[in-house]
Amino acid sequence: MPRERFQTLTEQMFYILLCLQNECYGMDIMERIRQMTDGRVQVGPGTLYNLLENFMKADMIRETKVEGRKRSYLITETGLEALEAEYQRMKQLEADYLLYRHGIQNHDCKE
Amino acid sequence: MKDKKRRMENFLFYDSERIVAHLERMALKGWQLETITPYYWQYRKCEPREVRYCVTYFSEASEFNPGPTENQQTFLDYCEEAGWKFVTSWAQMQIFSSEEEDSVAVETDEQMKLTNIKRCMWKNFLPGTFVVAALAVGVIAMHLRFIIKRPAEELANRNTVSMLLTGFLLLSYSICILSSYFLWYHRSRKNVENGGVCVQGGRWYQKGLPTILVLMVVLLLYQLSDLGSFPNGIWIFTLNLLLVAGIIWAVRKFQTTLKKMGISRRGNMIATLVLDVVLCFGMMGLVMWGVFQLAERGIFSKKPVTTYTVEFDNGGSWTYDIYHDDLPLMIEELWPTDYEHYSYKWEEEKTLFLHRGKGTQRGFARSKDEDFGNLEYEILDTRIPFVYKLCLEEYLHRYDDWERDETGEPIRKYIRQEDLTYHDESVAVYREYYKEEPWNDYLICLENRIIYLSTDWPLTDEQFAIAVEKLVSN
Numbered sequence: 001m002p003r004e005r006f007q008t009l010t011e012q013m014f015y016i017l018l019c020l021q022n023e024c025y026g027m028d029i030m031e032r033i034r035q036m037t038d039g040r041v042q043v044g045p046g047t048l049y050n051l052l053e054n055f056m057k058a059d060m061i062r063e064t065k066v067e068g069r070k071r072s073y074l075i076t077e078t079g080l081e082a083l084e085a086e087y088q089r090m091k092q093l094e095a096d097y098l099l100y101r102h103g104i105q106n107h108d109c110k111e
Numbered sequence: 112m113k114d115k116k117r118r119m120e121n122f123l124f125y126d127s128e129r130i131v132a133h134l135e136r137m138a139l140k141g142w143q144l145e146t147i148t149p150y151y152w153q154y155r156k157c158e159p160r161e162v163r164y165c166v167t168y169f170s171e172a173s174e175f176n177p178g179p180t181e182n183q184q185t186f187l188d189y190c191e192e193a194g195w196k197f198v199t200s201w202a203q204m205q206i207f208s209s210e211e212e213d214s215v216a217v218e219t220d221e222q223m224k225l226t227n228i229k230r231c232m233w234k235n236f237l238p239g240t241f242v243v244a245a246l247a248v249g250v251i252a253m254h255l256r257f258i259i260k261r262p263a264e265e266l267a268n269r270n271t272v273s274m275l276l277t278g279f280l281l282l283s284y285s286i287c288i289l290s291s292y293f294l295w296y297h298r299s300r301k302n303v304e305n306g307g308v309c310v311q312g313g314r315w316y317q318k319g320l321p322t323i324l325v326l327m328v329v330l331l332l333y334q335l336s337d338l339g340s341f342p343n344g345i346w347i348f349t350l351n352l353l354l355v356a357g358i359i360w361a362v363r364k365f366q367t368t369l370k371k372m373g374i375s376r377r378g379n380m381i382a383t384l385v386l387d388v389v390l391c392f393g394m395m396g397l398v399m400w401g402v403f404q405l406a407e408r409g410i411f412s413k414k415p416v417t418t419y420t421v422e423f424d425n426g427g428s429w430t431y432d433i434y435h436d437d438l439p440l441m442i443e444e445l446w447p448t449d450y451e452h453y454s455y456k457w458e459e460e461k462t463l464f465l466h467r468g469k470g471t472q473r474g475f476a477r478s479k480d481e482d483f484g485n486l487e488y489e490i491l492d493t494r495i496p497f498v499y500k501l502c503l504e505e506y507l508h509r510y511d512d513w514e515r516d517e518t519g520e521p522i523r524k525y526i527r528q529e530d531l532t533y534h535d536e537s538v539a540v541y542r543e544y545y546k547e548e549p550w551n552d553y554l555i556c557l558e559n560r561i562i563y564l565s566t567d568w569p570l571t572d573e574q575f576a577i578a579v580e581k582l583v584s585n
Binding site: 012026027042043044045047048049051069071 | 167192193195215218223224227
């Protein structure tokens with residue numbers, strides 16, 4: 001089944017939102033994510049453009065500055081909530097993994 | 112040595128994987144893509160080398176935009192930043208190349224790529240194809256209606272048959288494109304949902320389209336093959352083709368000129384559409400006017416048309432066209448006559464289904480008292496039993512709805528003649544009757560031939576035998 005829009009985030013979505021906690025030019029996002037993940041996660045320019053457009057439509061980020069053709073963005077409250085929800089989901093995944101794979105109850109993860 | 116090459120490429124708009132593979136192969140052979148036009152792709156000679164290509168889609172892009180939109184420019188900047196050089200575009204399709212080995216792919220999310228392609232496809236490619244399919248269905252339905260109503264005339268009419276076949280080819284082409292896309296989309300969606308990538312377009316399409324194009328050319332040649340049968344036909348057909356090509360060229364030129372002038376997308380689209388419609392209707396009008404003018408001057412007649420002016424007894428006059436075609440049967444062979452102003456007209460049409468010849472001999476009386484007689488016949492030849500049956504049924508029941516008696520039976524009908532002096536096992540003869548009274552219209556049916564014969568005067572058995580012999584042996 002296709003994923004409901006932004007109910008869960010892909011790695012690329014997650015890192016773009018994480019990156020935009022600080023104001024950033026669109027075209028710098030690709031390089032910043034590469035540095036953040038040591039090249040493990042790469043966002044292509046086409047995917048980046050479409051994701052920024054979709055995030056804007058969903059009010060998860062906002063445009064802060066337009067300098068010629070350069071535009072900068074910043075995450076919004078909605079975006080932060082989506083980021084947090086994804087983090088909690090991943091924590092839940094980790095807790096389930098530890099419990100059912102190794103029998104370890106991780107209290108930090110269970111909320 | 113030529114440093115530019117133009118090729119007609121056969122790719123589906125959405126089949127980015129196959130296009131990329133093709134462009135990379137061309138670069139290895141020393142040909143780099145330069146531009147794409149609606150008619151061909153142009154390549155430039157270069158050093159054979161490994162070049163990475165990327166084909167992606169931008170929904171806001173259009174052939175009518177005066178240049179890249181602001182958003183498109185931002186998108187192009189992102190691509191450039193990532194090491195991708197813009198090569199060319201074709202509507203929403205954007206093509207980039209990169210000689211860097213490690214440049215990150217333009218699309219790194221397959222789900223998003225698929226959604227984007229779907230959005231672009233629904234923008235104009237699919238609606239356009241649906242419109243073509245609907246037009247093809249309309250053309251087929253219209254011509255089938257003609258054929259069902261008048262099979263003997265329409266199945267022998269090259270225009271009707273060509274239009275019908277063109278309709279079927281266009282419909283096949285549209286179905287080929289649509290089914291190929293939906294199949295590709297379905298397979299890609301399943302693959303992407305399972306963590307895979309968008310798949311390549313079906314190979315059968317690549318064979319299907321050329322096959323349809325070859326059939327189109329065969330149809331064109333077939334259309335041309337008959338044109339030699341009437342004088343100047345080839346020139347009229349060539350002129351028509353040139354006019355169509357001229358319209359396509361003019362519309363494209365107009366659109367690109369408006370684009371260069373910086374006219375907005377909407378303005379360009381409206382102006383181009385208006386010009387297209389005006390030129391098409393203008394051309395249709397011009398061609399019809401020209402054909403009527405030429406036909407009036409007898410340019411389609413095998414022998415030059417002369418005229419004959421009849422001075423009526425009441426003082427009036429009328430000028431008639433006189434044809435001098437060779438006829439397989441003439442009044443002179445049936446009755447003695449010294450009338451000198453008969454018009455002998457022979458018309459012939461041939462299609463895959465039916466060969467139809469129509470002979471008419473007419474005299475022109477000055478008053479009611481004069482009667483030179485008229486002779487008319489049609490000869491239909493077909494080897495297709497279904498077509499034979501369809502045509503015979505049409506002739507036999509042509510007057511069914513003309514007038515009926517109180518029981519609902521047609522009063523004008525053909526009745527098979529069993530007791531004729533003329534007798535041939537292989538020939539069935541029908542004669543027309545009106546209220547039980549015989550008229551002078553006959554149907555003479557052979558294995559692969561139907562002859563319709565109509566005279567102004569009743570034929571004696573001997574005259575009938577001569578007529579059948581002449582028309583059967585033609």
